[in-house]
Structures are given as structure tokens and as C-alpha cells.
Amino acid sequence: MKKKLLFVIDSLEIGGAEKSLVSLLNMLDSSIFETDLLLFKQGGDLERYVSRNINILPAPEYYRFLNSEKFKVSKNMIYFYHRLKTSINLRLNNINKRTLHSEQIVYKCIHKIIKAPEKKYDVAIAYSQGMPTYFVANKVNAFKKLAWINTDYVNTLYNKDIDYESYKKINKIIAVSKNTMNSVSKIREEYNKKVDIILDILDPNMIKNMAEEHQVVEFDKSAVNILTVGRLVSAKAYEKAIEVANLLKKEGYNFKWFAIGEGPDREKLQQLIKKFDLNEYFVLLGKRLNPYTYMKNCDIYVQTSIKEGFGLTVCEAKILKRPIVCTNFPTAKEIITHEEDGLIVEHDIQSIYYGIKKYLANDNFKENIIKQLNLIESYSSVNEVEKFYDLVRN
Structure with missing residues (x-):
């Protein structure tokens, strides 16, 4: 059975x-x-x-109600009440000095009807x-x-x-x-x-197959194309990435930095891009169903995260044999061997900048990293x- x-x-x-x-x-x-x-x-x-x-x-049913599905009038009224109750409690939680996670607030409000x-x-x-x-x-x-x-x-x-x-x-x-x-x-x-x-x-085979699905039209063949993949949230530290891009621009490097992902920080990040006059250098591509074609074709993959549960996107970039710069989030050393198959740098702007610059200024170093990536077996956790x-x- x-x-x-x-x-x-x-x-x-x-x-x-x-x-x-x-x-x-x-x-x-x-x-x-x-x-x-x-x-x-x-x-x-x-x-x-x-x-x-x-x-x-x-x-x-309650989640289907939230997604505009209609039920009996009596149920709709109950669900509307719990939605209102949840909304009020989330707002109260935001002004509470001892803030609970929003998931805990939501579950407390709706657990009786789920x-x-x-x-x-x-x-x-x-x-x-x-x-x-x-x-x-x-x-x-x-x-x-x-x-x-x-x-x-x-x-x-x-x-x-x-x-x-x-x-x-x-x-x-x-x-x-x-x-x-x-x-x-x-x-x-x-x-x-x-x-x-x-x-x-x-599964590395799935990643490699998806990386061949379509062509990337956004990349600039005359420039160094840098890529970061991750939600636009504070944990990914995109603000630091943008400030690093500003330093690269001041140094006169010919590059374009693309970010794949969506999230609540988009407007704030777009304002920072505008502040540094980086519209032609740092591009928020938004959500992409298949980021692997971009990974496969980028020149450098950069992850500026403060924290990661594991660091799956870094593993994916490694499978696709891309030169990687990642910050020293807690699991980074489980994925990357520093200066052998990638670079692990500290979380500050200067360290990220010098990590990227090491690839840009030293072609031999970059080629040795790629050579090592091709020698080692693809990361796989199947x-x-x-x-x-x-x-x-x-």
C-alpha cells in the first residue's frame, strides 16, 4: 500500500x-x-x-475567500469579520514595541475557521x-x-x-x-x-536544462554583465550592491548590474539608483520565471545577502560555472571555497567592491576560478x- x-x-x-x-x-x-x-x-x-x-x-476556504472566491452569505460574513480582525491586529502589532511575526498574528486570528x-x-x-x-x-x-x-x-x-x-x-x-x-x-x-x-x-540537470530555454536580450555584449538574484528585501542588502555599483561607475568600469526578483523594497531601491544616477548601470529586472538563462550568460554573479537559509542561488550559479562573489553569510563556507571556486567577502561595501574588482582587474584569476569550477563535480543534493x-x- x-x-x-x-x-x-x-x-x-x-x-x-x-x-x-x-x-x-x-x-x-x-x-x-x-x-x-x-x-x-x-x-x-x-x-x-x-x-x-x-x-x-x-x-x-478562507484563503480562497481572500482570493475573491464567493461562498454563502453567512460564510462570507464570517470570513470578512476575520479578515478585518486580522488587519486590525497586524496594524496594532506594528506599533507594539514587542513585535510578533506577522504569521503568528494571522494564525492567532484565523485558526478557528481554518x-x-x-x-x-x-x-x-x-x-x-x-x-x-x-x-x-x-x-x-x-x-x-x-x-x-x-x-x-x-x-x-x-x-x-x-x-x-x-x-x-x-x-x-x-x-x-x-x-x-x-x-x-x-x-x-x-x-x-x-x-x-x-x-x-x-537537481543540477534541471538547472542546466532550464538555462538553455531562451536567449537573454537585456545583457549588453559590450559591457561586463553582473547578476544578482533574490527578493527585493532588506536581508538581500541590495542597498550595498547599489553603492558598490556607484564605486565601480566612479572608477570608470564598463558594466551593467542586473537584479532579478521582486519585493517590498523596490521603490526605495529605485530611489537610491536615481540618487546615484545609476539608471544605465543598475537595472531591476523584476521577477523572472527562469533566472537560469541569465545566470548562464552573466560575467559575474554577486550575492550581497546578510543572511541566507542555505544560499540556493549561489549553488545554482556554481552549477552554471559562473565566477561568484558572495558575502560571508553563515552558510557561505558550506558552498564556496574562497579563492578556489569563488570569492567570499565581508558584508561591507568596500569588501564587496574589491571582490568584484578582483575579477575585473585580473583576467587570469577569473579564468582560474572558471577552470576550477569546470574541474569539480556540479553541486548536487539529489x-x-x-x-x-x-x-x-x-
């Missing part, structure tokens, strides 16, 4: 955890597993890559912290429950005591890196007994699927 699995994640919009989940889902043996996927918000760009063997369930699938599962998997974990821990009927954590959890806004009420119902906590595991273990001694590491699932199999079988 097939094991019944349920995966839960907020959506399949483009992101590291989302890409990892799609890779994992597509590697599951459909002769062993009957797999359901529940998304709170449907329509994400990555949904089209999900295997047909995966059954995507309807979102819970219903799980009636089906009983062998294993239910929350593929992200926050709402997916609360939902799996408190709503889903499953023999075993797993919860992924893909961030530096100890340094997040999540109230750890509130979260404990959910995590104590979880059988195994899955961290995506050693740093993430250490971050989780600092919270409670009890977590040490239930945390395991499964690296973000990354074997991590076996760890997942062990967890769900036992």
Missing part, C-alpha cells in the same frame, strides 16, 4: 524553498507514495513545473516555518509530522514560546544547513533530539532525497 503524504507551503511563487520543494516532489517515487500538495495561495509561477503525479488540493483536509495521512510535511508549520501541527491528521526550517530561526521575529506550542507536536524538525540546525538547537534543548539536516534539494525516504519510511 502506498504511503499517503501531504506537503504544505504558502505558495509556489519563485523562491529558494519553493524551488527545493518542486525538485523534491518531482523526484518522489509515485509507485511508493500517494502525494498531495496544499498551497494557501495558488497560481505561483513554479506550479507549472510540478509533476502530474502530485495532486494539488484546493486551498482552504479546516484541514479530511483525509488521514501517514506523513504531513510543513515545508516552511510559520503558517505551514502551524497548520500541519494543529490541524492535519497524520501519523507523523515533519517541519522544515529554512532560515536563521533564532534571529527571526517569531516568538519562540508561541512557536513551541506547535513544534512540540512535530516529530522531526528539518534544517536545511548546519547553521540552520545550530540556530534551531539554541532555542530549546528538546529540539536537539528532533532536529535533522536535509539540504535544499537541487542524494538528500534518500534522507527524506528514510524519515517517511521509519
Whole structure:
């Protein structure tokens, strides 16, 4: 008899955890597993890559209401009340000196009206912290429950005591890196007994195939094309990238820096670009369903992040053999060997600047990095699927 699995994640919009989940889902043996996927918000760009063997369930009714689906008048009124209640509490939370994570506020406001699938599962998997974990821990009927954590959890806004009420119902906590595991273990001694590491699932063949899907028309063949991929949020430190671009411009380098990603900081970043008169040098391309064609064709890949759950985009750039400059976020040394297959620099503007300049000013150094990247085996974490199999079988 097939094991019944349920995966839960907020959506399949483009992101590291989302890409990892799609890779994992597509590697599951459909002769062993009957797999359901529940998304709170449907329509994400990555949904089209999900295997047909995966059954995507309807979102819970309340989330469909938020997406303008109509129900009976009585239900609509209840859902409208909870939406209003949530909105008010989120605003109050923003002016509270002891701010809770917004996911905790939302769940507190709506948990009584959220219903799980009636089906009983062998294993239910929350593929992200926050709402997916609360939902799996408190709503889903499953023999075993797993919860992924893909961030530096100890340094997040999540109230750890509130979260404990959910995590104590979880059988195994899955961290995506050693740093993430250490971050989780600092919270409670009890977590040490239930945390395991499964690296973000990354299939190099899928990355390489997608990198050939279309041509890049935005790059300037007469200039050095620099690329960064990541949401436009403070954790990615795009402000520093823009200031580095300003230094490169003052030095007279012929370059164009492209950023793929969307997020709440767009307007602020666009103003900073305008302030430094960098409109012709630093381009916010927005969201792209397939960033790999850009990665494959860029001259230098740069990641300026303050923190990363693992650093999936750096791994992807490494698979595509691009010269990399990444800041010394906690997992960087798990991915890059400094001055052998890339550069790890400190988080300040000057360090990032000198890292990029090292490639620009020294062709031999750049060629040696590319040569080393071509000598080493492509980064792959497909074997991590076996760890997942062990967890769900036992």
C-alpha cells in the first residue's frame, strides 16, 4: 500500500524553498507514495513545473475567500469579520514595541475557521516555518509530522514560546544547513533530539536544462554583465550592491548590474539608483520565471545577502560555472571555497567592491576560478532525497 503524504507551503511563487520543494516532489517515487500538495495561495509561477503525479488540493476556504472566491452569505460574513480582525491586529502589532511575526498574528486570528483536509495521512510535511508549520501541527491528521526550517530561526521575529506550542507536536524538525540546525538547537534543548539536516534539494540537470530555454536580450555584449538574484528585501542588502555599483561607475568600469526578483523594497531601491544616477548601470529586472538563462550568460554573479537559509542561488550559479562573489553569510563556507571556486567577502561595501574588482582587474584569476569550477563535480543534493525516504519510511 502506498504511503499517503501531504506537503504544505504558502505558495509556489519563485523562491529558494519553493524551488527545493518542486525538485523534491518531482523526484518522489509515485509507485511508493500517494502525494498531495496544499498551497494557501495558488497560481505561483513554479506550479507549472510540478509533476502530474502530485495532486494539488484546493486551498482552504478562507484563503480562497481572500482570493475573491464567493461562498454563502453567512460564510462570507464570517470570513470578512476575520479578515478585518486580522488587519486590525497586524496594524496594532506594528506599533507594539514587542513585535510578533506577522504569521503568528494571522494564525492567532484565523485558526478557528481554518479546516484541514479530511483525509488521514501517514506523513504531513510543513515545508516552511510559520503558517505551514502551524497548520500541519494543529490541524492535519497524520501519523507523523515533519517541519522544515529554512532560515536563521533564532534571529527571526517569531516568538519562540508561541512557536513551541506547535513544534512540540512535530516529530522531526528539518534544517536545511548546519547553521540552520545550530540556530534551531539554541532555542530549546528538546529540539536537539528532533532536529535533522536535509539540504535544499537541487537537481543540477534541471538547472542546466532550464538555462538553455531562451536567449537573454537585456545583457549588453559590450559591457561586463553582473547578476544578482533574490527578493527585493532588506536581508538581500541590495542597498550595498547599489553603492558598490556607484564605486565601480566612479572608477570608470564598463558594466551593467542586473537584479532579478521582486519585493517590498523596490521603490526605495529605485530611489537610491536615481540618487546615484545609476539608471544605465543598475537595472531591476523584476521577477523572472527562469533566472537560469541569465545566470548562464552573466560575467559575474554577486550575492550581497546578510543572511541566507542555505544560499540556493549561489549553488545554482556554481552549477552554471559562473565566477561568484558572495558575502560571508553563515552558510557561505558550506558552498564556496574562497579563492578556489569563488570569492567570499565581508558584508561591507568596500569588501564587496574589491571582490568584484578582483575579477575585473585580473583576467587570469577569473579564468582560474572558471577552470576550477569546470574541474569539480556540479553541486548536487539529489542524494538528500534518500534522507527524506528514510524519515517517511521509519
